[in-house]
Amino acid sequence: MREEVKGNWSEIEIRNVSKYFARVVANKDVNFTIRKGEVLALLGENGAGKSTIMKILYGLYQADEGSILFDGKEERIANPKDAMRFGIGMIQQHFSLVFAHTVTENVILGAMRGIIPYAKAKEQVESLASRYGFDVDADALVGDLDVGVQQKVEIIKALFKQTTLLIMDEPTAVLTPQEADQLMEFVRQFVADGHAVVFITHKMKEVMEIADRIIVMRDGRISGDLRKEDTNEAELSRLMIGRDIVAPEKVDFEGRDHGQLGLIVENLSLSRGKVKLLDDIDFHLRPGEVLGIAGVSGNGQEELCETICGIRAFDSGSIVLDGVDLSELSLREHIDQGIGYVPVDRHRDAMIGSMSLAENIYLKFSTHDDWNRHGLIDANNLRQKTLESIEDFDIRAPGPDVPAGNLSGGNQQKLILAREMRLAKKLLILNQPTRGLDLGAINNIHTTVLQARAEGLPVLLISTELSEIFALSDRIAVMYKGRFMGIFLPRELNTERIGLLMAGIVPDDLAHVADEEIRAEVV
Amino acid sequence: KKSEESAGTGTQPDSSAPDGAKAAGDYKIVLILPGPINDQSWNATNYAGLVACNDQLGTKIEYVENVKSSDYESTFREYAERKYDLVMAAGTQFDEPAAAVAPNYPDTTFCVVNGSKADGDNVAPIFPKEYEASYLASVIAGNVSENGNFATIGGFPNEPMEKLLSVYEKHAVAIAKERGLADAKATRAYANSWDDVALGKQMGAQMIDNGADTLFVYANEVGLGSIEAAKEKGAKFIGFSSDQNSVAPETVVASVIFDFETFYVWAVDQYVKGTLSGNKVHEAGIKEGIFKPVYGPDISDEVKAAVEAAIEDYKAGKTDLSKYFDK
Amino acid sequence: MSVVVGILARALTMSTPLLYGSLSEVVAERSGMMVTAIEGIFLIGAWGGFVGTYLWGSALYGILLAMGLGVVVAAVYAFVTVTMRQHQVVTGTALNILVAGLCTYFQRVLFGIPTSPLKIERLPQLAIPLLSDIPILGEVFFNQNILTYIMYAIIPLIYFVLFRTSTGLAIRSTGENPVASDVAGISVNFVRYMTVLFSGLMGGVAGAFYSIGFLGMFTAGIIGGRGWIAFAICFLGNWHPFGAVVGTLVFGLAESISIYMQSLGGAGFLPNEFFIALPYILTIVLTVSRRNFKVPAKLGVPYVKEGG
Amino acid sequence: MGKRIGASTRDLIITNFVAIVAGLVLSGLLLLLLDINPIQVFSSALTTLFTDRYMAAEVFLKATPFIFTALAFAFTYKANLFNIGAQGQFYLGAVAAVSVSLLLDGKIPTPILLVVVLASTLVAGGLMGAGIGFLKARYNANEFLTSMMSTYVALAFMNYLLRTVLKETKGEYPQTDALSEAAWIPRIVPGTRLHLGFVIAVVTAILIWVFLYKTPMGFRIRAIGSNARAVELAGINSRKIFVIAFLISGALAGAAGFTEVNGVQRMLIQDFNPDIGSAGIGIAILANANPIGIIFASILFGAISVIGTMMGRMPGINVPPSIVSIIQGSVMLFVITAYYVRAIIGIRRDKKRLKREEA
Ligand SMILES: Nc1ncnc2c1ncn2[C@@H]1O[C@H](COP(=O)(O)OP(=O)(O)OP(=O)(O)O)[C@@H](O)[C@H]1O
Ligand SMILES: Nc1ncnc2c1ncn2[C@@H]1O[C@H](COP(=O)(O)OP(=O)(O)OP(=O)(O)O)[C@@H](O)[C@H]1O
Ligand SMILES: [Mg+2]
């Protein structure tokens, strides 16, 4: 028994909505309208309140003040079920999928009653997928899928419920350029069918590409409500941040002779079962150089970082840092060698949300004699160093004693970076350091990276964000199925070529230089 | 105030005051119990003894229940401090604490029920010779068993327990053999619990499956479970310590009860008369009349007569039970 | 032969309440709720079963009261852990202590201080015609009481509901990722309340089994840690109904065999206490040896929607 | 900032006080069912508690083992681990205490003997704890289950020893011989049973606080509770920390065996203090696992237990002993509720302030 679907509205008005969390005003007097047949972009920095206002519309949160009107009639949305009844679907910023279940089970969750006709459900899922050209195996376990495919599962999930308004919260954050393009294509098609889309992002480029109208939010308030034709990136950026942003300048790398210094990785291989996670990787990363590694995530980037950092063992090859063979060292000794590492998932790997900023910094120094005194933690010294970091890295926090989990994502990332920079005497490894961050925070982190480079630190930068790779790297490697597709100079590549390399295809005109030795001479 | 509310009512019999001044009701007496008085077993039995004293002797015995082992000593001390004349405690586990406290309070008499440690002028434990009761039980069992296969379950293995079970087993087997059951034998198990009823049932059922037709269990609530098993499987059960016939009249063919009412009255009366002296374990048994058989309808007159004969012989000193003890 | 049949039949009998308990725990834990109040629920079920039967003279009333009281304890548990989002282990500990006190206390309020045990009529052994005549199997499986027969039906039912219906899907999703349920329009709290209350219901029956089905009486020590065994079986059965069935049978058998050894007067070289500890040692060994546990990802984690 | 802390401390005190009172009121209402006047009973018990030195000292005596078992639970709780096997570790501690005392008493001077006995209880409880930690670290065995089950095993083991090698000389009952005076923990208040063990417990609690919050290892233990992987990637062997945390936890519970055997019971008997493990969990929660708070919460539980005892001894009234469990359980439950109430109050207050500021 399906419930009555009331999706035949033509516009939704959000009127004077305010939402207060205990210590923050997430939304204040928010007003705007969503119309059918339109892509509405919701633009704003981290913490601007974009997710919150949409969660209110979707019934996940309740507004403290204000109302929601469907074609001028006020309606109460007490929970997502109510929202679904109005044809509203929402894809969360952090996917809300059950990893242990199949695609079909995820899609039908909450959309069926009684005994599940699995075969029929599977058919429906497959037909939906093919309608939008999604290549998804309905029987696969979601946990086994790449994030790009998971994104598609989320979309199918929403569509399965006869969605007329699809809210997508930062859908491209984890996608490759190709995947992002596909997504945009889907959005256009979906809206063309007379539906509506709210597209949350803080990427200007996407906004200009896809939006019909743009709502800019800052500090929980609406700072702009514009048609795309009437605006430009600069204006949006000002509305979003409240000031202009100056990108950090990169001084060109000069080919200094560093002999055996820096990081030398030779014939590095690692397999799990029959799968080659790392396949014969060779490179020499010199002091003062940024080696960018592009590639679709899940192609061995994380494994590469973790083997270099000593977190993971490898099968064969060698890793030498400043003449020291790392393969014999323990994890602790790797760290003591002076390797700083910012992992891709800070919540899982690098941070303790319930502990203070100071304790998070101390985390990697608890065995260092100069951080302890008489067997006790040297609290004064720790506090001092934390304050220094807060100052140097512009971490926005009430003080060194607040829990790190209370900081926004960008500030958490700066905290991790601050700690790792203290450790990084010989090598800095960054895995997706700016994923999901806003412009201000990204800018800040890029500055730090370039400064480290200027001070002669070798930097290994992994990113799926091509603009970032191009902006920071001296040389670029592309990873595909655990292999380096080659190491190139930035000027040898463009988005299209990189896209092919990322798909495992070497463009003909590049073949002759796709080799580390030759590159070394070029440099 | 407290005297009006004290446990037990009943008319005051004219108890003869030992030194002409004090009546039974004037003594401050308390009974310390290790468990709750409604446990339907050991503590309840002792509590019944207390009520009987208050009824029959006119005493005003108070009680404390559920005293934890870490508080034994402090409880003794507390009542001694408050100048109680007689402090009773139900259970052998009180022996040591009583011995520890007694020397400091010479005016208080310490009486451990089931106690066996009597070092001091004011330490006067009373002890029911349980093996005499199990001896009576064995007379019944030996005569009612059809196949001579006896099963016994004890709570925890300890010396008095082992004695009483040995007497029961050996004597019952001997009688069965006399009756011509050449294969007569007894199997013993310990539940290692006093209160796991479910375990008692499973264990009882198992022993019946193993071939036993007559069960004898001395393990408080555990025994209740075994009765259930016997009932289910049609075996016979010899009740012990309390009248268990009523629990399952068809199954519990007879019980040998510890008449704690008589036992308590006997002990408290001795105290009131001034004969509950220290440095001595005051044992009671068949002679004192504290063990009584209670028969179900299926017990024949011959069996009853055999029990009576056993009692008379024992009273006359014709029976030596120590030969049944394991050495 | 009859010894073996006896051991098996008893194993099955003793498995029944454990299975009620562990199946209900499987359902609740699949939704992310460890019902650590299970020991208390068993106890109050045993008590309620006894009281209902004793006062109103029918085992049916006893079972109903047991279920009712089990649900009440479960409701308190759910309120504290779901609505108030407090720690499950801790809440269970508090409730178990409280329930133990309440049962003993009300036993005295209702029945005073009886000198002989209060007995009730046990549920009868119902031999199923024909089936019970099958050699060995018949005696073991088809000469049990009604609660055991109901259990036969409950096993496939729970499997079916968990894995073939949308209700089951909602339960499983809620334990794996409550956000997913929430976003899909399923109330996480509602699901968790329901599974916990169901646990209360089943746990109540399990408790009643001891007093009504097996012993015909109530004592304070009647459960004696068996609730925890059911709890452990849920883990060992890998949160699967069939796993729970296997786990319970293994336990019932271990207990039966250990009692058999004890009934022989000990196995000679091994002390009695070893057999008493055997089921617990077995749990530890299984916990250690069992690999690839598929623990529900959000087991024991309260669902916080709007933090701070 | 200062005002905030003031307000939340006030919330803490008020809500916990209300919780305790609520527990008492609930139990009091139940007493009416037995025609017992709760006000009379409680007030008379409280009066004794505050006027009778012996009874007052009993409170601290009872609190002593609670402090240890609560610390045992709190210690692993900080590492997000559950050692609910404190009861079993206590049993082993008690076995160690009585064995070593019987073996050595009279042979070495009392102070040295007591130190040796204490050490042996720490080792006994600690080893058992470490075993659980090891299974967790090595096999990822669920510590909740293993620690729970280990208590039953420890109990069986203790009973076995009591029946065999530790059985009293006269060989009757499953209990040990009494310790001679040379093995007693000295008493600190004349005319009461309060012994030095209480002081040791308090000092231990303070040391544990220092350890957890001021030392690198304490830091790691707390950190691992929140995010084991992050700690691991910081180059710290998390398995080792599991074992260490459980070792210390077990040792703390074992120490309760020392204070109970050498300070109170002076022998070991069957069914010895069967509830201090679960009480420890309740106390640790009451104190939010803060070692200093545990001292006070233990004293509260000590008082509940003494009040229960006194109520059970009032001549002619005889409150049933189960009331102690009811008070304990309901106080715990209400204290847990108080956590929630405080959180709600805090959020309300913050929101109100926020709206005021916005306006
Ligand atoms: N569950 C919550 N509890 C308390 N505060 C919250 C919660 N969720 C969000 N906030 C607060 O509300 C503000 C708005 O958050 P929101 O997630 O809406 O921002 P956003 O614009 O989506 O940011 P981002 O780009 O990082 O996703 C945040 O700054 C945060 O402080
Ligand atoms: N569950 C929560 N409980 C309390 N505060 C929260 C919660 N979620 C978010 N916040 C608040 O939100 C703020 C930032 O959260 P938010 O998730 O918007 O950050 P973010 O920049 O979007 O980070 P991320 O990139 O990781 O999403 C913090 O100040 C924090 O106080
Ligand atoms: Mg965010």
Ligand SMILES: [Mg+2]
């Ligand atoms: Mg957001």
